[in-house]
Amino acid sequence: MARQGCHATAASEAVRLITPGRGRAVRRNPQGKLGPESRGLSLALSRVGGMPEILSFPTPPTRPIAAEFFAGIGLARMGLEAAGFHVTWANDIERDKHDMYVRHFKDPANSHTFALGDVANVHGEDLPKGLSLAWASFPCTDLSLAGWRRGLIGKQSSTFWPFTEVLEELRAEKPPVVALENVIGLATSHGGKDLAAAIERLNDLGYSVDVLTLDARRFVPQSRPRLFLVGALTPPSEQDELPNELRPEWLSRVFADSSLRTHRALLKKNPPQLLVTGLSELVEDLPSDDVRWWDELRRNRFLNSLSPLQAERLRQMQRSPRASYRTAYRRTRNGVAMWEIRPDDISGCLRTAKGGSSKQAVVRAGDGRVEVRWMTPREYAFLMGADSYDLEGVRTNQALYGFGDAVCVPAIAWLAEHYLMPLVEDALRPALPLAARLVRA
Ligand SMILES: C[S@@+](CC[C@H](N)C(=O)[O-])C[C@H]1O[C@@H](n2cnc3c(N)ncnc32)[C@H](O)[C@@H]1O
Numbered sequence: 001m002a003r004q005g006c007h008a009t010a011a012s013e014a015v016r017l018i019t020p021g022r023g024r025a026v027r028r029n030p031q032g033k034l035g036p037e038s039r040g041l042s043l044a045l046s047r048v049g050g051m052p053e054i055l056s057f058p059t060p061p062t063r064p065i066a067a068e069f070f071a072g073i074g075l076a077r078m079g080l081e082a083a084g085f086h087v088t089w090a091n092d093i094e095r096d097k098h099d100m101y102v103r104h105f106k107d108p109a110n111s112h113t114f115a116l117g118d119v120a121n122v123h124g125e126d127l128p129k130g131l132s133l134a135w136a137s138f139p140c141t142d143l144s145l146a147g148w149r150r151g152l153i154g155k156q157s158s159t160f161w162p163f164t165e166v167l168e169e170l171r172a173e174k175p176p177v178v179a180l181e182n183v184i185g186l187a188t189s190h191g192g193k194d195l196a197a198a199i200e201r202l203n204d205l206g207y208s209v210d211v212l213t214l215d216a217r218r219f220v221p222q223s224r225p226r227l228f229l230v231g232a233l234t235p236p237s238e239q240d241e242l243p244n245e246l247r248p249e250w251l252s253r254v255f256a257d258s259s260l261r262t263h264r265a266l267l268k269k270n271p272p273q274l275l276v277t278g279l280s281e282l283v284e285d286l287p288s289d290d291v292r293w294w295d296e297l298r299r300n301r302f303l304n305s306l307s308p309l310q311a312e313r314l315r316q317m318q319r320s321p322r323a324s325y326r327t328a329y330r331r332t333r334n335g336v337a338m339w340e341i342r343p344d345d346i347s348g349c350l351r352t353a354k355g356g357s358s359k360q361a362v363v364r365a366g367d368g369r370v371e372v373r374w375m376t377p378r379e380y381a382f383l384m385g386a387d388s389y390d391l392e393g394v395r396t397n398q399a400l401y402g403f404g405d406a407v408c409v410p411a412i413a414w415l416a417e418h419y420l421m422p423l424v425e426d427a428l429r430p431a432l433p434l435a436a437r438l439v440r441a
Contacts, residue, residue, distance in 0.1 A: 003370050037266040062086075064132035064424045065431050067175075069119060069163050073366030073402040074101040074133050074245050075386055076181070079412025083421050088128045088133075091115040096398045097405075104390040104395060120162040124169025131173065132424045135359060136180040137407050164201050174205065176427030179420055181407055184213055186227050187251060194242055198229065198351070203261045207231030210263050212246040214415060216408035217440040218271045221278030222383040223409055228415060235263035245270060251398055267418045277345040280325045282382045283362055292373045302328075302372050304360070305338045314365055328377070347375075352404040377403070385409035 019247070063086035068076050071090035080087055092098055098116045105112065115122060127134075138160050145427075167174055180198070187195050200207045209231050217223035244250040245266060255262050286292060294302065306314065317324055328341045329348050341363055342348055351358035362379070364371045377399035381389045386409050391399055 004321070006372075011159055034398060054188030064421070064428070065128055065130055066133040066135060067091075067127055067131055069122075069134065069136040069166075070159070071101060071114070071137050072097045072137070072391075072406050074105060075384055075406040075409050076137055076405075077105070078386060078413050079407065080133070080135060080410045080420075082413040082414050085133060085416060085421070085424075087112070089113045089115070091117070091119055091127075091216065092121055094119050097402050100394055100398065100402050102394065106281070110310050112285065115325060117157050118162075119166070120164050122162070124166055124171070124173070126172075127166070127170065129173065129358045131170075131175040132177065133420060133429065134167065134175045134178045136160075136165060136178070140183040140185070150412075160198060161201075165204060167205050174233065177416070177420055177423050178202065178207060178229075180229040180231075182227050182229075182413075184225050184227045187211070188212075188255075192253065199254070199260045202229070202231045205231075206233050208233075208235035208261045208263045210235075210265055211251055213248065213251070214246065214271060214411050215274060216385070216411045217274045217346060219275075219410035219414065220383055220385050220408060221275050221282060221345065222350060222408070223311060224349045224411075226407070226411070228421060230265070230423070232263070232427070234427055236265040236423060236426065238266040240264040240266040243270065265419060265423070267416050268422075271414055275346065277344045279347050283325050283364075283379055286373070288369075288371060290373075292376070293371045294373055299370070299372050303370070306341070309337065310339070312343050314363070314370060317363075317365035318368060318370055320366045323364050323369070326363045326365075328361040328363050330361075350380055350404045352401055358404065375400075380404070385411070 008373040022368060035359055063084050066077075066080050066085040066087045068080070068087055070075070070093050071077065071092045072091065072094075077090065079292050090101065091114070092101070095116065098114055112127075112128075115126060167178065170339070186198070188193065195211070199211075200365040209229055212228050212230070213225055215226060216222050216226070222334065240247070242252055242255060246267070248256070254260065255264060303311070303314075317326065324345070326341050326343075326345070327347045328339050330337050332338070339361070348360060350360065360375045361372055362375050377391050377394065377396055379398055381387060381391065382404035384403050384406055386403070386406075394402075
């Protein structure tokens, strides 16, 4: 596939000039200067009696630099930065998401590059120098149980391959750690062959790979299990037991496959337990006369589509003196659209709302009443742990689409704090003995 230059935009609009083809991106952004600082080591040397001496060490701590591929609206960045990373580069193909991203982060000019365009057009030379981490939440469309499961050859999920080409182009400048995120369907796609192929490719690039799963529901009242691949040029020495919360039995065969180079990092902390409640506290408490509640006609269509079991579930809620909330989603059974109400105080997995069929509704029932409406963008933001996300001027469908496709911020922050950051720190540590040697000299 021809790989052409991407467009760098927003804060960095004036930063890169793009030429087509395998083209040169003429970079005026001084990000290259971040290299040595990103290693957390800044030495001022002088010569005393012909011997080097450290004048100032350490300098104020600097944050390891990360790049996010498939950045979407930037929720991976929010999680990574909460754990101390500095995300200075992002790529995504969709302008609507890019627009939300730059509107939210408001990066000062020259401090961040958003390369808007196909990842197939990104080159190693486009990335910041001194990169410690590359994050890639590549598209799940062909891996999701809800789709056709074309896997890593599918139109969307095959974007994994050009991402790895960028890593290859980085050669010795490859980040010591890479992290990939996708749906858990990646583990079973084509009978496990897709996951094995992804690990093999990362192995070829020099990375040992860990595979683990984490559900956003450990942090927010949304069921959103996801699979994470963590590649390390230098894998951690301490290995975890199998199976466990992060690597359940169904992942065992990956680690048992002797043709793959894998590891299982022993993390210092377990993730929090799965939440069993929380949605009702998080939803927006809209007054009954808010126009977003559906009118009678639409509400009756909703009620009439419920199965007897669903209708009874709703009647029970309705009989309670206190209003409670549930999420509902539409399924098509034998060509007929039917609504299903979740039985618990947890939201179903938010999805991309293209075409509207995967949007979730919120049901409020109690004291004899039943009200139904679509979930609001602010509720999507809450459910993704992105409470502070700037939604000013964002169209509703743009927001729902952006959030439905995104990662859960506290889940990424947890992984980054307890796994990625220690791994990166370990990888950068070999610089220290040099300093020690200089002091001793
Ligand atoms: C699972 S989402 C990742 C969302 C992101 N982590 C976030 O927090 O918003 C996958 C992203 O890949 C982007 N994408 C799809 N095809 C792409 C391509 N060929 N090049 C670059 N980005 C692409 C989509 O626009 C989408 O935002």
